[in-house]
Amino acid sequence: MPEVSEQEYSHQRLQQVNDALDSGMFVYVRKLLQDMPAYDLALLLESSPTKSRVALWQLIDADHHGDVLEELNEEVRKGILKNINPAKLAAVAEGMDVDDLAEVFRTLPDSVYQEVLNAMDGQDRSRVEAALSFEEDTAGGIMNTDTISIRPDVTVDVVLRYLRLRGELPEATDSFYVVDRADHFIGAVSLSAIVTAKAETIISSLIDKDIEAINADMNETDVAKLFERYDWFSAPVIDHEGRLLGRITIDDVVDIIREEAEHSMMSMAGLDDEADTFAPVLKSTQRRSIWLGVNLITALMAVAVSSMFEGILNQLAILAVLNSLVPSMGGVAGNQTLTLVIRGMALGHIGESNSRILLYKELAIGFFNGLIWAILIASVVAIWQQNLMLGAIIAFAMLMNMTAAGIAGVTVPLMLKKMNIDPALAGSVILTTVTDVVGIFAFLGTATLMLG
Amino acid sequence: MPEVSEQEYSHQRLQQVNDALDSGMFVYVRKLLQDMPAYDLALLLESSPTKSRVALWQLIDADHHGDVLEELNEEVRKGILKNINPAKLAAVAEGMDVDDLAEVFRTLPDSVYQEVLNAMDGQDRSRVEAALSFEEDTAGGIMNTDTISIRPDVTVDVVLRYLRLRGELPEATDSFYVVDRADHFIGAVSLSAIVTAKAETIISSLIDKDIEAINADMNETDVAKLFERYDWFSAPVIDHEGRLLGRITIDDVVDIIREEAEHSMMSMAGLDDEADTFAPVLKSTQRRSIWLGVNLITALMAVAVSSMFEGILNQLAILAVLNSLVPSMGGVAGNQTLTLVIRGMALGHIGESNSRILLYKELAIGFFNGLIWAILIASVVAIWQQNLMLGAIIAFAMLMNMTAAGIAGVTVPLMLKKMNIDPALAGSVILTTVTDVVGIFAFLGTATLMLG
Missing domain, CATH: 1.10.357.20 (SLC41 divalent cation transporters, integral membrane domain)
Structure with a gap:
C-alpha cells in the first residue's frame, strides 16, 4: 500500500464528498459524514465554496453540530449561524462546553442572539450568561467550568472511592483542585500523584507547588506564555478573591498559539487571520x-x-x-x-x-x-x-x-x-x-x- | 499594585540580569538565575547579545543546563554548544529526555560529536544512538521512550497496586499502553478510566478506541494534524511490526505548530525560522x-x-x-x-x-x-x-x-x-x-x- 499523507487523505475524502453532493447522492453523503470526526467536518466546511456549506451542514448529524461549530474558523461559523434557526441553535448549544458556547454566542448576529437565548432552558441560559461575563481574550473567556474540586483534609482513599462513584471524569482531567469550604483555591493535586500515593495519604501533602492559579482577567497571550514556560497541561482559573472558577486545558492554548502565529503573517499582507479562504x-x-x-x-x-x-x-x-x-x-x-x-x-x-x-x-x-x-x-x-x-x-x-x-x-x-x-x-x-x-x-x- | 503583563515582567528581569552582569556582580546574577525556570533562562539567552551568552551560560546552575538546551532556539543552541567542552556536555546529556538529546546531538558540530559520545557511559550512548536512528522530522524523532505498558488481562486493582509500588509517573502521563508479550501495541487505557473503574475490571475492557498508534516514520506535520483532529494529549508510537516504541506528548506538538506557523512568515521575507534575533x-x-x-x-x-x-x-x-x-x-x-x-x-x-x-x-x-x-x-x-x-x-x-x-x-x-x-x-x-x-x-x- 503506498503511503498517503494526512493531507492528501483529507483531500481525497473532500473530493469524494463533493462529488457525491454534486450528483445529489444525499443519503450517501450523510453516511460519509457520519464517520468523520468534528475536526474533519470543520475542515470540509472550510474547504467548500460558500454555497455548498449550508447543504453540507444539514447533512451532518445534529449530534455533531456543537463540536463542529466549535472547531470552525470564525468567519465560516458566522456564515453558517446565519442560516440556522434559533430553536435549532438552542438545542445544539445544550451539549456544548461553556468556553465554546461563549465563542459561538459572541459571533451570533444581535437579532438572533436574544431569540436563541429565549429558546434555551433556564440552566443553559445562565451557563451562557456566566461564560459571556468574561472578556473574549482573557483566561475567563477561554476556561471551562468542568473542574473536580476536593478538600485538603481527606485521604487518597476517599478521593479514589469518590471517583469510582462519580464515574467518567471531564475530558483531559490531569489534576484536581484543592479548595476550602468557601471555594478558595488552595492548590492542585495531579491524578498521577493520587494513583502513586499510599491510600492513607492526606491530600494536602500531595499539592503540586509548580501549578499556580491564573486570574480570570489575564490576557490569553500571557496564559499561553505561562503554559509554555511551565509545560502545563491544564491550569486552574480563579477570581479576584481567589475562588476557583474553572480550568484551562492545553488544547485551548494550542489554538491561541496557532492564531497568534498566523495573525502576524496574515496582518503583514493586510488580511484578517480569521479570513475565510473561500469567502464570497x-x-x-x-x-x-x-x-x-x-x-x-x-x-x-x-x-x-x-x-x-x-x-x-x-x-x-x-x-x-x-x-x-x-x-x-x-x-x-x-x-x-x-x-x-x-x-x-x-x-x-x-x-x-x-x-x-x-x-x-x-x-x-x-x-x-x-x-x-x-x-x-x-x-x-x-x-x-x-x-x-x-x-x-x-x-x-x-x-x-x-x-x-x-x-x-x-x-x-x-x-x-x-x-x-x-x-x-x-x-x-x-x-x-x-x-x-x-x-x-x-x-x-x-x-x-x-x-x- | 499595577498589573504587569508577562512580557513586561520578563523584560524587567532581563534588564536586571544584564545590569548585574555588566557591573560584574556574578554572584548576584547566579542567584537571580537560580530561581528562573528553564523556559525563562532560554528566553534570557536568546534575548542577549551573542557575546554575553557564554558568560550567562556559565552562571546557570549546571543541573538546569539540559533543560535550557532543550528550550533554546536551534541557532542560539549551536552557538552555546560550540563553547562547552565535550566532557561537560556528556554530563549534561545524562539527565535529558531522549527526544531532546537527539535534537541537541543533531546540532552538534561533527568534530565534537564523537568526542561527546566517547565521554558518555555505555547506557547513555545507546540511548543517543537509538534516538538518532529516526529522521529528525518524524514521529520517531520527537517521541519519548518513557511509556508505561501493561498487559490486557490484568485487573484495575493490579495496575493500581503496581503504580503505588512504582511511585512517580513519567511527566504528562495521561494513559498507559496495553501490549502483548512481544510488545505489540494493543490499545491505550486512560488514567482517568483506571481511577473511575471498579477494582476487578479487566484492563482490556477499558481500552480507549479513540487513541490510535502512530507509525514512527510519520511526518511530524501529520502527527500535529492528528493531535489537533482528535484532541489528543499524548499518543503511542509504534514500529512497522506494531511494536510499542514510545509516546509523543502535546507539548512537543505545540512546538511543531509554532514552528510551522513561524516558518511561513519568516520564509516569505527570506529568513530562516530558526534565525537568532541577535545573530552577529x-x-x-x-x-x-x-x-x-x-x-x-x-x-x-x-x-x-x-x-x-x-x-x-x-x-x-x-x-x-x-x-x-x-x-x-x-x-x-x-x-x-x-x-x-x-x-x-x-x-x-x-x-x-x-x-x-x-x-x-x-x-x-x-x-x-x-x-x-x-x-x-x-x-x-x-x-x-x-x-x-x-x-x-x-x-x-x-x-x-x-x-x-x-x-x-x-x-x-x-x-x-x-x-x-x-x-x-x-x-x-x-x-x-x-x-x-x-x-x-x-x-x-x-x-x-x-x-x-
Missing part, C-alpha cells in the same frame, strides 16, 4: 480594497517624489529606467528586518533593554549589505551605460537606502508598539513608504546635483 | 545577501523591461514618474492572494478538488479590485495631467495587472508545491516578477502604442 468575491473585494487603498497612498507618495525630479527625468531617460531599483532593494532589506523584529517581539525577545543593541546590529547589516550591492550594481551600470558617474550615483543611493531600511525596520515596529498599533498590520506600509521616499530622493536627488 | 552582524549580512541577490534579479528584470521603452520615456517624463504605480499595486494585491493561499495550504483547505474554484474567485477579486483602482487612478491622473488618454492607459494597465496578480497569486504557490519547492520561500519573488513585468509591459507598452 464581493466581500473579499471590499475587504482587500481597504489595504490596497492604503498602499495606493504610499505609491502616490513615491510618484510625488519622482515628479519633483521631472526635469532630470526629461533629460535622461536612463534614470527613469533605473528609478525602481534602489527603492525595490531597500524595501526587501527593510522587510527582512521588520519581519525579524515582529517575530522577536512576539516571542518576547525584544524589549527596552536590548532594542538599542538590535538597532545598531540592523543598522550595521543594512550598511554592509548596502555596500555589497552598491558596488555590484555600480559596476553593472557603469559597464552597461559606459558611465562611471551614473554608477557612483546609484551606489550612493543604494547605500543610503539600505542603511535607512535597517533603521526603519527596527524603529517603525517599536514605535508602533508604543503607540499600541499592531506592527504586523501597519509596519510594512510605513516601512515601504520610508524606503520608497528615501530611495527615490537619494537616487534622483543626487542625479540632479551631479548630472543636472 | 557579519553572519546576518551574509545570509540576507542571498535573498537580496535573488530579489536583485527580479528588480533587474523590471529594469530590463523598462529599458525596452526608453524611447517613449524619453518623450514623456510623466510616464517615468507614474511607472512605479501599476507594478506596486499589482504586487500588493498578488501578495494578498499568495498569503491567503499559503495559509490555506498549511491548514489543509486547498487541494486538487477546490483549487479551480479558488482560482476563479481570486481572478474575480483581482478583476473587480483592478476596476475600482483603475477608475480612481485614471480620474486622478486625467485631472492632474489634463490628459484623458494617459488616464485611460493607466486604467487599462492597472486592470490587466491586478487580474494577473490574482491568477499568479493562486497558480504560483500551487505549481511550486507540485514541484516540491516551498511556496512561502519562493512564492513572493516569483509573484513580484510577474506583477512587475506585466505591470510595466501593460503601462509602457500601451503608452507606446497610443502616444508614441
Whole structure:
C-alpha cells in the first residue's frame, strides 16, 4: 500500500464528498459524514465554496453540530449561524462546553442572539450568561467550568472511592483542585500523584507547588506564555478573591498559539487571520480594497517624489529606467528586518533593554549589505551605460537606502508598539513608504546635483 | 499594585540580569538565575547579545543546563554548544529526555560529536544512538521512550497496586499502553478510566478506541494534524511490526505548530525560522545577501523591461514618474492572494478538488479590485495631467495587472508545491516578477502604442 499523507487523505475524502453532493447522492453523503470526526467536518466546511456549506451542514448529524461549530474558523461559523434557526441553535448549544458556547454566542448576529437565548432552558441560559461575563481574550473567556474540586483534609482513599462513584471524569482531567469550604483555591493535586500515593495519604501533602492559579482577567497571550514556560497541561482559573472558577486545558492554548502565529503573517499582507479562504468575491473585494487603498497612498507618495525630479527625468531617460531599483532593494532589506523584529517581539525577545543593541546590529547589516550591492550594481551600470558617474550615483543611493531600511525596520515596529498599533498590520506600509521616499530622493536627488 | 503583563515582567528581569552582569556582580546574577525556570533562562539567552551568552551560560546552575538546551532556539543552541567542552556536555546529556538529546546531538558540530559520545557511559550512548536512528522530522524523532505498558488481562486493582509500588509517573502521563508479550501495541487505557473503574475490571475492557498508534516514520506535520483532529494529549508510537516504541506528548506538538506557523512568515521575507534575533552582524549580512541577490534579479528584470521603452520615456517624463504605480499595486494585491493561499495550504483547505474554484474567485477579486483602482487612478491622473488618454492607459494597465496578480497569486504557490519547492520561500519573488513585468509591459507598452 503506498503511503498517503494526512493531507492528501483529507483531500481525497473532500473530493469524494463533493462529488457525491454534486450528483445529489444525499443519503450517501450523510453516511460519509457520519464517520468523520468534528475536526474533519470543520475542515470540509472550510474547504467548500460558500454555497455548498449550508447543504453540507444539514447533512451532518445534529449530534455533531456543537463540536463542529466549535472547531470552525470564525468567519465560516458566522456564515453558517446565519442560516440556522434559533430553536435549532438552542438545542445544539445544550451539549456544548461553556468556553465554546461563549465563542459561538459572541459571533451570533444581535437579532438572533436574544431569540436563541429565549429558546434555551433556564440552566443553559445562565451557563451562557456566566461564560459571556468574561472578556473574549482573557483566561475567563477561554476556561471551562468542568473542574473536580476536593478538600485538603481527606485521604487518597476517599478521593479514589469518590471517583469510582462519580464515574467518567471531564475530558483531559490531569489534576484536581484543592479548595476550602468557601471555594478558595488552595492548590492542585495531579491524578498521577493520587494513583502513586499510599491510600492513607492526606491530600494536602500531595499539592503540586509548580501549578499556580491564573486570574480570570489575564490576557490569553500571557496564559499561553505561562503554559509554555511551565509545560502545563491544564491550569486552574480563579477570581479576584481567589475562588476557583474553572480550568484551562492545553488544547485551548494550542489554538491561541496557532492564531497568534498566523495573525502576524496574515496582518503583514493586510488580511484578517480569521479570513475565510473561500469567502464570497464581493466581500473579499471590499475587504482587500481597504489595504490596497492604503498602499495606493504610499505609491502616490513615491510618484510625488519622482515628479519633483521631472526635469532630470526629461533629460535622461536612463534614470527613469533605473528609478525602481534602489527603492525595490531597500524595501526587501527593510522587510527582512521588520519581519525579524515582529517575530522577536512576539516571542518576547525584544524589549527596552536590548532594542538599542538590535538597532545598531540592523543598522550595521543594512550598511554592509548596502555596500555589497552598491558596488555590484555600480559596476553593472557603469559597464552597461559606459558611465562611471551614473554608477557612483546609484551606489550612493543604494547605500543610503539600505542603511535607512535597517533603521526603519527596527524603529517603525517599536514605535508602533508604543503607540499600541499592531506592527504586523501597519509596519510594512510605513516601512515601504520610508524606503520608497528615501530611495527615490537619494537616487534622483543626487542625479540632479551631479548630472543636472 | 499595577498589573504587569508577562512580557513586561520578563523584560524587567532581563534588564536586571544584564545590569548585574555588566557591573560584574556574578554572584548576584547566579542567584537571580537560580530561581528562573528553564523556559525563562532560554528566553534570557536568546534575548542577549551573542557575546554575553557564554558568560550567562556559565552562571546557570549546571543541573538546569539540559533543560535550557532543550528550550533554546536551534541557532542560539549551536552557538552555546560550540563553547562547552565535550566532557561537560556528556554530563549534561545524562539527565535529558531522549527526544531532546537527539535534537541537541543533531546540532552538534561533527568534530565534537564523537568526542561527546566517547565521554558518555555505555547506557547513555545507546540511548543517543537509538534516538538518532529516526529522521529528525518524524514521529520517531520527537517521541519519548518513557511509556508505561501493561498487559490486557490484568485487573484495575493490579495496575493500581503496581503504580503505588512504582511511585512517580513519567511527566504528562495521561494513559498507559496495553501490549502483548512481544510488545505489540494493543490499545491505550486512560488514567482517568483506571481511577473511575471498579477494582476487578479487566484492563482490556477499558481500552480507549479513540487513541490510535502512530507509525514512527510519520511526518511530524501529520502527527500535529492528528493531535489537533482528535484532541489528543499524548499518543503511542509504534514500529512497522506494531511494536510499542514510545509516546509523543502535546507539548512537543505545540512546538511543531509554532514552528510551522513561524516558518511561513519568516520564509516569505527570506529568513530562516530558526534565525537568532541577535545573530552577529557579519553572519546576518551574509545570509540576507542571498535573498537580496535573488530579489536583485527580479528588480533587474523590471529594469530590463523598462529599458525596452526608453524611447517613449524619453518623450514623456510623466510616464517615468507614474511607472512605479501599476507594478506596486499589482504586487500588493498578488501578495494578498499568495498569503491567503499559503495559509490555506498549511491548514489543509486547498487541494486538487477546490483549487479551480479558488482560482476563479481570486481572478474575480483581482478583476473587480483592478476596476475600482483603475477608475480612481485614471480620474486622478486625467485631472492632474489634463490628459484623458494617459488616464485611460493607466486604467487599462492597472486592470490587466491586478487580474494577473490574482491568477499568479493562486497558480504560483500551487505549481511550486507540485514541484516540491516551498511556496512561502519562493512564492513572493516569483509573484513580484510577474506583477512587475506585466505591470510595466501593460503601462509602457500601451503608452507606446497610443502616444508614441
